[in-house]
Amino acid sequence: MVKTNSSVDKNRLIILSIAIFIWFFVVIARLFYVQVLNAEKFKKIKTRQNERIIKITPERGYIYDRNGKVLALTSKSYSIYLENKNQRESLKEIRQISKKIYIQPEEYKKILRRIKEKRRFIWILRKTGEEEKEKIFSLNLKNVHAIKDKKRHYPNMRIGCHILGTVNIDNEGLEGIEKYFDNYLKGKRGEAIIKQDARRKIYEAKIIKRPEKGESIVLTIDLILQYIAQREITKAVIENKAINGTIIVMNPMTGEVLAMASYPDYNPNNLKTLRRDRRKNLAIELNYEPGSIFKVITASSVLERAKLNLLKPIYCEDGRFNYKGEVFTDHTKFTYLSPKEIISHSSNIGTIKLSLLLKPKEIYRFEKRFGIGYRTGIELPGESSGILAPLKRWSGVTQASMAIGYGLLTTPIQMLTALNVIASGGYYIPPTIVKEGPILKKRKERRVLSNKTVKIMKSFLKAVVDYGTGKKASIEGFTVAGKTGTARKAINGKYSTKHYFSSFMGFVPVEKPRLSIIVVINDPQNNKYYGGEVAAPVFKTVAEESLRHLGIFPSFLEKNKLIFAKAEDTKQNGNTDEISRVN
Amino acid sequence: MVKPPGINKKLMVPIILLTIIGAIAVFSASAILSSELYGKPHYFFAKHLFYLLVGFAIMYFVIRSKTEFYKAPLFVYSLLILTIILLFLTFSSPIINNTQRWIRFGSFSFQPSELAKLSIILYLSYFFSRKREQINKGIYGIVVPLIIVGLIVILIIKQPDFGTAAMIIILSGIIFYLGGVGIKYLLSMGTVFLMFGAIALYFYNYALKRIVTLFDYESDPLGRGFQIIQSLIALGSGGISGVGLADSTQKLYYLPYAHTDFIFSVIGEEGGFIMTFFIVLLFIYFAIQGIKISLKTKNIQNYLIASGITFWIVIQTLINISVVIGIFPPKGIPLPFLSYGGSSLVVLIFAVSILIKIGSGKSK
Numbered sequence: 001m002v003k004t005n006s007s008v009d010k011n012r013l014i015i016l017s018i019a020i021f022i023w024f025f026v027v028i029a030r031l032f033y034v035q036v037l038n039a040e041k042f043k044k045i046k047t048r049q050n051e052r053i054i055k056i057t058p059e060r061g062y063i064y065d066r067n068g069k070v071l072a073l074t075s076k077s078y079s080i081y082l083e084n085k086n087q088r089e090s091l092k093e094i095r096q097i098s099k100k101i102y103i104q105p106e107e108y109k110k111i112l113r114r115i116k117e118k119r120r121f122i123w124i125l126r127k128t129g130e131e132e133k134e135k136i137f138s139l140n141l142k143n144v145h146a147i148k149d150k151k152r153h154y155p156n157m158r159i160g161c162h163i164l165g166t167v168n169i170d171n172e173g174l175e176g177i178e179k180y181f182d183n184y185l186k187g188k189r190g191e192a193i194i195k196q197d198a199r200r201k202i203y204e205a206k207i208i209k210r211p212e213k214g215e216s217i218v219l220t221i222d223l224i225l226q227y228i229a230q231r232e233i234t235k236a237v238i239e240n241k242a243i244n245g246t247i248i249v250m251n252p253m254t255g256e257v258l259a260m261a262s263y264p265d266y267n268p269n270n271l272k273t274l275r276r277d278r279r280k281n282l283a284i285e286l287n288y289e290p291g292s293i294f295k296v297i298t299a300s301s302v303l304e305r306a307k308l309n310l311l312k313p314i315y316c317e318d319g320r321f322n323y324k325g326e327v328f329t330d331h332t333k334f335t336y337l338s339p340k341e342i343i344s345h346s347s348n349i350g351t352i353k354l355s356l357l358l359k360p361k362e363i364y365r366f367e368k369r370f371g372i373g374y375r376t377g378i379e380l381p382g383e384s385s386g387i388l389a390p391l392k393r394w395s396g397v398t399q400a401s402m403a404i405g406y407g408l409l410t411t412p413i414q415m416l417t418a419l420n421v422i423a424s425g426g427y428y429i430p431p432t433i434v435k436e437g438p439i440l441k442k443r444k445e446r447r448v449l450s451n452k453t454v455k456i457m458k459s460f461l462k463a464v465v466d467y468g469t470g471k472k473a474s475i476e477g478f479t480v481a482g483k484t485g486t487a488r489k490a491i492n493g494k495y496s497t498k499h500y501f502s503s504f505m506g507f508v509p510v511e512k513p514r515l516s517i518i519v520v521i522n523d524p525q526n527n528k529y530y531g532g533e534v535a536a537p538v539f540k541t542v543a544e545e546s547l548r549h550l551g552i553f554p555s556f557l558e559k560n561k562l563i564f565a566k567a568e569d570t571k572q573n574g575n576t577d578e579i580s581r582v583n
Numbered sequence: 584m585v586k587p588p589g590i591n592k593k594l595m596v597p598i599i600l601l602t603i604i605g606a607i608a609v610f611s612a613s614a615i616l617s618s619e620l621y622g623k624p625h626y627f628f629a630k631h632l633f634y635l636l637v638g639f640a641i642m643y644f645v646i647r648s649k650t651e652f653y654k655a656p657l658f659v660y661s662l663l664i665l666t667i668i669l670l671f672l673t674f675s676s677p678i679i680n681n682t683q684r685w686i687r688f689g690s691f692s693f694q695p696s697e698l699a700k701l702s703i704i705l706y707l708s709y710f711f712s713r714k715r716e717q718i719n720k721g722i723y724g725i726v727v728p729l730i731i732v733g734l735i736v737i738l739i740i741k742q743p744d745f746g747t748a749a750m751i752i753i754l755s756g757i758i759f760y761l762g763g764v765g766i767k768y769l770l771s772m773g774t775v776f777l778m779f780g781a782i783a784l785y786f787y788n789y790a791l792k793r794i795v796t797l798f799d800y801e802s803d804p805l806g807r808g809f810q811i812i813q814s815l816i817a818l819g820s821g822g823i824s825g826v827g828l829a830d831s832t833q834k835l836y837y838l839p840y841a842h843t844d845f846i847f848s849v850i851g852e853e854g855g856f857i858m859t860f861f862i863v864l865l866f867i868y869f870a871i872q873g874i875k876i877s878l879k880t881k882n883i884q885n886y887l888i889a890s891g892i893t894f895w896i897v898i899q900t901l902i903n904i905s906v907v908i909g910i911f912p913p914k915g916i917p918l919p920f921l922s923y924g925g926s927s928l929v930v931l932i933f934a935v936s937i938l939i940k941i942g943s944g945k946s947k
Contacts, residue, residue: 008761008762008883008886010877012760012763013878016757016760016890017874020894021867023901023905024863024866024867027904027908027910028863030908031818031851031859031860031908034815035818035819035822035855035859036822036823036856038819039821039822041819042815042818042819043819043822045816045820046816046820046833050837197836197837198835198836199835
């Protein structure tokens with residue numbers, strides 16, 4: 001025993017020292033275990049914790065109209081966020097920002113709430129321009145940062161919204177072309193490995209795969225025609241106090257859609273306007289009973305299949321016709337009408353009688369050949385097929401109702417494509433909206449009507465505009481063919497006498513059609529409801545302005561060589577070509 | 584520094600090496616935090632160097648002094664009373680992170696609880712060497728030091744700072760033990776402190792959570808166990824040779840107290856097992872030298888002071904490292920000579936200079 005002067009027992013020191021050295025040994029063993037034996041495991045945990053693979057969004061492809069005008073583009077933008085480290089500082093900074101730029105009150109409240117909730121990362125403005133970013137950064141706030149972003153921009157605002165659709169905040173296509181061709185437009189994502197600190201701040205980044213820019217698409221749309229169509233349909237819906245309305249403008253010879261508009265519409269630059277009742281592209285989504293415009297299909301089928309004496313009048317039962325217990329009426333009490341008059345005056349009873357010249361099977365076959373009950377296959381999402389009941393489900397009066405456009409559902413694009421059969425000289429040409437871009441489907445044309453039928457039908461439809469129900473569609477200097485429709489809406493299983501679908505479809509000029517247009521107005525409530533009064537004037541305005549824009553001149557101008565020559569001098573090459581082809 | 588003859592160089596070597604490593608590690612671990620808080624990377628580093636300078640200046644005067652002032656009753660009692668006054672003063676200081684541990688002097692702050700460790704060691708050593716007859720009077724003989732230790736512990740728990748309070752209890756227990764207090768008294772005192780501790784923990788349940796964390800940290804990686812897991816990730820990912828000086832990524836806010844309590848993790852990440860092992864060896868060497876001084880000295884007061892200071896530094900080191908390697912509950916105790924923290928550094932260097940002075944054989 002080691003003893004000092006009196007009673008201190010230094011063995012106690014030895015005991016403590018031994019305990020200490022055992023502890024040292026345990027520490028070394030543990031360090032060896034963690035740093036030598038398990039180093040790989042902890043390295044992996046660290047990688048998992050610090051490193052992240054992030055996707056790099058590529059630039060989205062542009063969308064152009066047929067003349068190369070930009071309809072949708074991707075621009076550089078900035079998303080600005082606040083790093084909320086200290087509540088008082090954050091509140092001060094956000095107050096400074098709100099003095100410099102406009103933040104919507106509800107957005108501002110949301111930001112304040114998030115600061116108080118002590119969220120670390122708070123968006124202040126998403127996808128804003130260079131100018132706004134510079135304004136904010138001129139304040140030199142130390143907790144405000146920006147991330148480079150890409151913003152989809154639609155320079156023409158509402159024009160063409162239903163065709164183009166829009167994208168969400170992550171640049172994914174939501175509607176229209178943006179959705180239908182999303183895979184094509186969006187390009188290929190790149191990848192980068194980023195390393196982040198515990199506050200998710202990136203301190204190292206390495207690109208491992210470069211993003212590939214999305215491909216662009218050229219549409220068949222003509223921006224000017226689209227503007228005209230959209231302006232007129234908007235006006236018509238509002239003036240007629242209607243629920244909604246739609247219009248399609250096509251080149252009937254090629255099946256190209258030149259314009260397609262519906263109202264109500266939205267601004268694709270502002271997702272908040274994308275409300276349920278506004279986002280619908282009625283031109284392809286509206287399922288409705290077409291009414292009298294369907295008589296075009298009935299009459300064409302009868303002319304094609306039945307041996308009909310065009311000069312022999314048909315008795316129209318003085319406006320009231322009881323067929324198999326179902327009563328059909330006309331808007332005017334007709335006695336005898338020729339087939340041409342039946343169409344031009346839109347007699348229901350006359351059309352039914354014409355239809356009954358064919359067997360149901362024959363009518364059904366023609367309806368299908370006209371594309372009724374099938375999607376046209378246009379390159380847009382959400383197209384409806386309409387409903388054409390199969391033959392075996394037809395009742396005794398089905399053929400009669402169908403003859404005048406009831407008892408079946410069609411879409412506006414289907415009806416216009418059917419009309420194009422006549423305009424194009426007998427061919428069913430599937431509609432298309434893409435001029436250059438991915439070729440998804442081969443559009444197969446088919447012959448539906450003979451030249452003879454086409455010729456007769458053109459004269460019938462010209463009579464509608466010349467002296468029949470569609471007089472308001474006539475355009476000075478042009479020959480116009482068309483058909484009106486005033487379809488009663490079925491409300492709670494009964495046909496209403498107060499609510500209608502008013503429509504008009506037609507093409508111009510009759511001899512060598514350049515444009516075909518359908519206008520559908522849903523439930524006009526401003527004292528007028530006939531298709532000839534509500535829809536035909538829209539057709540007229542749109543057709544007239546569109547023809548002028550396309551450089552298609554009235555026939556009396558063509559004959560005046562002097563004016564023609566003068567026009568040729570002043571117009572550019574492309575347009576003189578258009579003029580010379582008019583003859 | 585001019586070193587007087589007869590100085591115990593064996594003790595100087597580990598201290599100087601540790602303070603150099605510490606200063607480098609503090610710079611590496613604090614540069615980013617410092618840049619963020621003060622706009623310059625060397626704010627903490629500069630302060631650390633300043634405290635080192637103050638510490639070594641004190642060391643110079645202690646070793647050069649002709650007297651063994653640390654044994655004089657006037658010095659011992661003055662220091663003790665000063666400590667208690669300062670501890671009371673902490674309650675008038677601003678609350679930082681729900682605690683009141685510091686007294687501010689301008690831009691510098693002082694933590695009296697660090698000074699308390701040295702005061703207690705000096706006081707108890709004085710008591711058990713000069714009043715040896717008291718030990719034989721049973722529990723009544725040691726009631727005064729018990730009251731003084733109890734008062735200081737209560738004042739520190741009130742801050743609250745359980746780590747330092749526990750450290751003082753352990754140190755006091757060691758000096759009671761080395762001073763010759765009977766085992767049965769020590770055991771009963773231990774029991775009382777345990778009960779006392781349990782009650783205190785009950786009232787300050789944050790400390791209880793820390794203890795629970797030890798046994799359950801992997802089940803709750805984002806809660807209390809976060810620090811320990813991050814510390815293990817730092818150490819483990821350092822491997823044998825480390826990721827390289829200044830290249831720690833765990834200090835990027837994954838480790839909450841990278842330059843203070845968890846400096847050892849950053850050193851482990853940057854320097855690997857080679858560095859951590861080297862540091863542990865330096866402390867073992869220090870422990871051996873300290874114990875040697877204690878064994879050699881013939882004076883009871885010197886014996887108690889020397890062993891008290893040695894065990895203080897060694898146990899504090901072991902507790903800090905044990906927390907960092909996940910075998911001990913988080914305590915909030917700095918690593919001697921390495922962690923950033925002015926009060927701790929200055930008081931430790933002061934203490935170690937007393938130890939060197941005792942070891943230099945100038946005192947009989």
